[in-house]
Amino acid sequence: MKTGKLDIHNVSIAYGEKKALQGITFEIQDKEILAVIGPANSGKTSLLRTLNRLNENKSGFKISGSIHLDGVDIYKDIAVSSLRKRIGMIFALPNPLPLSIYDNIAYGPRMHGKRKKSDLDQIVEKTLKSAFLWDEVKDRLNLQALKLSGGQQQRLCIARTLAVEPEVILYDEPCSGLDPISTAKVEEAMVELKSVYTQILVTNNTKQAARVSDRTAFFLTGELIEIDVTEKIFTVPNDPRTEGYVSGRFG
Amino acid sequence: MSSRALLTEKIAFFCLLLCTLIIVIPVILITAVIVKNGIAGLSWEFLTQSPRLGMRAGGIFPAIVGTVYLVLGTMLFALPVGILAAVYLTEYAKDNWLTRVIDIAIVNLAGVPSVVYGLFGLGLFVVFLKFGASIIAGSLTLAIMSLPVIITASREALNTVPQSFREVSLALGATRWQTIRHVVLPNSISGIVTGTILALSRAAGETAPILFTVAAFYLPRLPQSLFDQCMALPYHLYVLSTQVPNIKPHIQYGTALVLVLMIMIMNIVAIVIRSHFRKKKLW
Numbered sequence: 001m002k003t004g005k006l007d008i009h010n011v012s013i014a015y016g017e018k019k020a021l022q023g024i025t026f027e028i029q030d031k032e033i034l035a036v037i038g039p040a041n042s043g044k045t046s047l048l049r050t051l052n053r054l055n056e057n058k059s060g061f062k063i064s065g066s067i068h069l070d071g072v073d074i075y076k077d078i079a080v081s082s083l084r085k086r087i088g089m090i091f092a093l094p095n096p097l098p099l100s101i102y103d104n105i106a107y108g109p110r111m112h113g114k115r116k117k118s119d120l121d122q123i124v125e126k127t128l129k130s131a132f133l134w135d136e137v138k139d140r141l142n143l144q145a146l147k148l149s150g151g152q153q154q155r156l157c158i159a160r161t162l163a164v165e166p167e168v169i170l171y172d173e174p175c176s177g178l179d180p181i182s183t184a185k186v187e188e189a190m191v192e193l194k195s196v197y198t199q200i201l202v203t204n205n206t207k208q209a210a211r212v213s214d215r216t217a218f219f220l221t222g223e224l225i226e227i228d229v230t231e232k233i234f235t236v237p238n239d240p241r242t243e244g245y246v247s248g249r250f251g
Numbered sequence: 252m253s254s255r256a257l258l259t260e261k262i263a264f265f266c267l268l269l270c271t272l273i274i275v276i277p278v279i280l281i282t283a284v285i286v287k288n289g290i291a292g293l294s295w296e297f298l299t300q301s302p303r304l305g306m307r308a309g310g311i312f313p314a315i316v317g318t319v320y321l322v323l324g325t326m327l328f329a330l331p332v333g334i335l336a337a338v339y340l341t342e343y344a345k346d347n348w349l350t351r352v353i354d355i356a357i358v359n360l361a362g363v364p365s366v367v368y369g370l371f372g373l374g375l376f377v378v379f380l381k382f383g384a385s386i387i388a389g390s391l392t393l394a395i396m397s398l399p400v401i402i403t404a405s406r407e408a409l410n411t412v413p414q415s416f417r418e419v420s421l422a423l424g425a426t427r428w429q430t431i432r433h434v435v436l437p438n439s440i441s442g443i444v445t446g447t448i449l450a451l452s453r454a455a456g457e458t459a460p461i462l463f464t465v466a467a468f469y470l471p472r473l474p475q476s477l478f479d480q481c482m483a484l485p486y487h488l489y490v491l492s493t494q495v496p497n498i499k500p501h502i503q504y505g506t507a508l509v510l511v512l513m514i515m516i517m518n519i520v521a522i523v524i525r526s527h528f529r530k531k532k533l534w
Contacts, residue, residue, distance in 0.1 A: 052422060054418060054422060059346055081424045081425065081426050083424075084421060084422055084423065084424040085423070085424030086424075088422065088423070089422040091419070093415070095415040097419060097420070097434060098416075098438065098532070107420070107423060107425075107433070108423035108424060111420075111423065111424065111425040111426075111433070112424060157419075160423065161422075161423070164423055164424055
C-alpha cells in the first residue's frame with residue numbers, strides 16, 4: 001500500500017478561518033526531486049511548512065488528514081525535533097545565523113550532541129564540498145557568514161542543512177533572491193545531492209522546475225491540480241489550468 | 252501662499268527646537284547646582300567614614316554600602332524572574348486570555364506609585380512574612396517595582412531577534428529551549444542587560460519603597476546579614492535635608508552628588524554595553 005518516502009493523505013490545513021490546503025493526497029518517492037509550482041496563495045509554502053511542522057506554532061493552525069514519513073505519522077508518532085532533523089529546510093532568503101561559517105554548519109550537529117572538534121571539522125568540510133562552497137571559503141571558515149554574498153550564503157544554508165544528515169530536504173523558493181549564476185550553482189548542488197536525498201522544491205520559476213525536477217506538482221488555491229513526470233507537465237499536461245500556468249498565460 | 256508656508260515652517264521649527272531645549276535646561280541646572288554645592292563636600296573621608304555628630308560631620312559610607320547592597324539584592328531577585336518571564340512571554344506564550352491578563356498586569360504594575368510599593372512591601376515582607384525592616388524586604392520591594400521595566404525592556408530586546416533566526420534553528424532540529432539558549436538570548440542579551448541596568452539605576456534612587464521596608468534613620472555600623480536594616484543614600488539625603496537642623500549644605504549636596512554619580516555610572520555602563528554590542532551586530 002504505502003510506498004513513498006512521504007505519504008500525504010487527504011491533508012487540509014487552515015490558519016483560523018483561512019484555508020490554505022484542501023484535501024491534498026500524493027506521494028513523494030525516495031530520492032526524487034519533486035518540484036511544486038503554482039501562483040501566489042496556491043499553498044506551496046504551506047505544504048512545505050506542514051511537512052516539517054514549522055506551521056504548528058502559528059496561531060489558529062489546524063490540520064486534518066495524515067502525513068507519513070517511512071510509514072510513521074509525523075504529527076503523532078515522532079518528536080518534532082527529530083522530525084525536523086530528518087526533514088531539513090532551505091528558506092527563500094538565505095538566513096545564516098550571525099556566526100562564523102564554521103559555527104553555522106556546526107550548529108545543527110552540536111544541538112544533536114556532536115561536540116568533538118575532529119568530527120565537526122569533518123562535517124564542515126564534507127557538507128561545504130557537497131554544496132559546492134568549499135573551494136570558495138576553505139581558507140576563511142572563521143569569517144562571519146553574513147559577509148558572504150547572497151549566493152554563497154544560500155549554499156552555506158544548504159551545507160548547514162546537510163550537516164544534520166536529513167533524509168528529505170525542502171526548498172522554499174531557494175533562488176528567489178539570487179542572480180542566474182548563483183542560481184545555477186544551487187541547482188547544480190541539488191542535482192548532485194539527488195543520489196542521497198529526497199528533495200522537494202517549491203519554486204516560482206517554472207523553468208527551474210523544468211530544469212531540475214523529476215516530477216512536478218501544480219497547485220492552485222490550496223488544491224493539488226496535477227502531479228506527474230516533469231516532462232509531461234510541461235508538454236502535455238492533463239489539466240488545462242496546468243497548461244495555462246506553465247505556458248505563462250496566468251500566474 | 253508659499254511665503255506663508257515658509258513662515259509656518261519657521262514657526263514650527265522654532266517651537267520644536269524650543270521644546271527640545273526645555274528638556275535640556277533642568278538637566279543642566281540640576282547638575283550644576285549639585286556639583287557646585289556638593290563638590291566641596293566630597294573627600295575620601297566623606298566616602299569612607301560613618302556620619303558623626305548627629306550626621307553633621309563625618310561621611311556617608313554606611314549609606315553608600317546600603318544602597319549597593321539594595322541594588323545587588325534587587326538584581327538578585329528581579330533579574331532572573333524578569334528575564335525568564337520575558338522569555339516565556341515572547342517565546343512560549345500563545346495569544347490567549349491568560350497572556351492578555353499578564354500583559355495588562357505588567358502595564359498596571361508599571362503605573363503603581365512607588366509609595367504604594369513601599370506600603371505593599373511593608374505589609375507583605377516586613378509584617379506578614381516577618382522579615383522585619385531588612386535588606387531582604389527592601390530588595391524584594393524594589394525588585395517588584397523594577398520587574399515591569401525589566402520585563403518590558405527584555406521583551407523588546409527579544410523581539411528584535413529576527414524570526415528567521417528562530418525558524419532556522421528549529422528547522423535544524425533544535426528544540427525550543429536550545430533555540431532560545433543558543434540563538435535568541437545571545438542575540439538579545441545586550442538589550443536585556445541595558446534595560447536591566449537602567450531599571451536598577453532607577454531602583455537605586457528610589458526613596459518611598461525603602462522608607463518602610465529597610466531604610467534606617469541612623470545606623471553607623473554596617474549591616475551584618477540580609478535581615479539587618481541599613482542606611483541608603485536616597486533616604487539619608489531626605490533625612491539630611493529635612494530632619495537635621497543646622498547642617499552644612501555641602502554635606503547635603505555632597506550626598507546628592509554621590510547618589511547622582513552612582514546612578515550616572517550605572518547608566519554609562521549601560522550605554523557602553525549597548526554601543527559595544529551594536530558595533531558587533533551585523534543584522
